[in-house]
Amino acid sequence: MKTLTFLFLILLSLFQTSFGWSQRIQWDGGVEALGIVSSEGNTPYWFSTNSETTLGNFSNASFLGEVGASYALSENASINGRLSFFYRDDVANEFQRKESYLRFTNTWLKASAGAFSTIDPSETLSVSNKNFLFSGNARPMPGVLLEANNPLKISNTFALDWGIGHYFMNDENRFVSDVWVHYKRLAVLVQLSNNHRLKAQLQHYAQWGGTSPVYGNLNDDFTAFIDVFTAREASEINVEGEITNAVGNHLGSYLVDYYWTASFGTLNIYHEHPFEDGSGTRLANFPDGIWGVGFEPESTNIFSKILYEFIDTSDQSGNTSGAGFDGYFGNNIYRTGWTYEGNVIGFPLMVTNPNLIVTDINSPIIGNRVQAHHFGVEGTVKKWQWQVKSTYTKNLGTYRNPFPTPLKAWYNYLTIVYPTQNFGSFRFLGGLDINNLSKDVFGLGLGYHYSF
DSSP states (O other): HHHHHHHHHHHHHHHHHHHHHHTEEEEEEEEEEEEEEEEESSOOHHTTTTTTTTTTTTTTTEEEEEEEEEEEEEOEEEEEEEEEEEEEESSSSSSEEEEEEEEEESSEEEEEEEOOOOGGGTTTTTTTTTTOOOOSOOOOEEEEEEEEOOOOOOSSSHHHHHHHEEEEOOOTSSBBBSSSEEEEEHHHHEEEEESSSEEEEEEEEEOOOEOOOOOEOOSSSHHHHHHHHOOOOOOOSSSSSTSSOSSEEEEEEEEEEEEEETTTEEEEEEEEEEEHHHHHHHHTTOEEEEEEEEEEEESSSSEEEEEEEEEEEEEEESSSSSTTTTTOOOOOOTTTTTTEETTTTOOSEEEEEOOOOOOTTOOEEEOOOEEEEEEEEEEETTTTTEEEEEEEEEEEEEEEEEEEEEEEEEEEEEEEEEEOSSSSSEEEEEEEEESSOOOEEEEEEEEEEEOO
């Protein structure tokens, strides 16, 4: 990652000093500061969740600086890059890189190399940013991603969206170190009529390779990659329990996403279904996943979007041996699980133990059987942009280690942004968390952002 950052700076320097190119480079940047006060040592849940660790769970201050550049190669192709760093107090590494990437785009391809955000800004009301496996709850991992810049049109009715990527888990203190992450997605987009459209998507991640303190070097050659790509059963290292499934730690999701556009607005109904093995792919863990409905009115006098989601991850194909015990985000070999720098990468209501010393008999994922209701609404009143989130969650622990008393919590969040024409934007945050096993948490925050 340090090499990529250095290369990024060299390229920016070359662009700046190159006479012909400098006239065609578009620059942008920004600075941001945020201060928090809280009634307890930790801050309200939604202050830091899905923020790509811009703020830590116990942070009282955050500062971010970023710069980006874009160079037009032609009318339809460009190269752009971004470099950003942030400081947050009371986290393991207070000063870190956030994003550092180079990207090529044309009419059909977007190719990114480095560490880059995956958050869809249009889906921030969702409990998972409408991505169960990669919600933006962890800092961006370094990697390479090739994906469709625009859906590939097959006919007036059908189009395809696709993506394939390769990431590297370079965080410290992983039980299995130097882990690769394979990623791919394929979606079919169906324009049913002028007012109705449907998206059906398959998404797949797999942790593979690396060095285990128990089993040594795990297979990471091309043959192993093919096995990972196809999720094929293979004799990885003769680890009992892994042969039954597939090489690596596999995570996937099905997304069915329907939109109906009428004269009064757009209705959105969707379901994202997670799976981690063959039982999940054949829906043995149904009805697990996120069930959501959203509405965007045509007239946006008060609110521009409202959303409700019901989430259930408690089935997990049952608690019997064999096909059951899906154990979302955990794994018998990759014991650190689907986390990066101690933060869950996907659906954030999973509970982890950040202080646990991971061994070959435990896991930091201590609560993955969740039932939750999530509500979100946002809008604009004059120039004031506001957003409200409210989440009620009950966490049962895991099948193997259920909580003696379910963890129940109600997370409430309000943010208001006031943009000015010349002096940046000002932000207010308010949050209240009510818990049955710990003290309630109340917090306030003030932030400032300036773009140039």
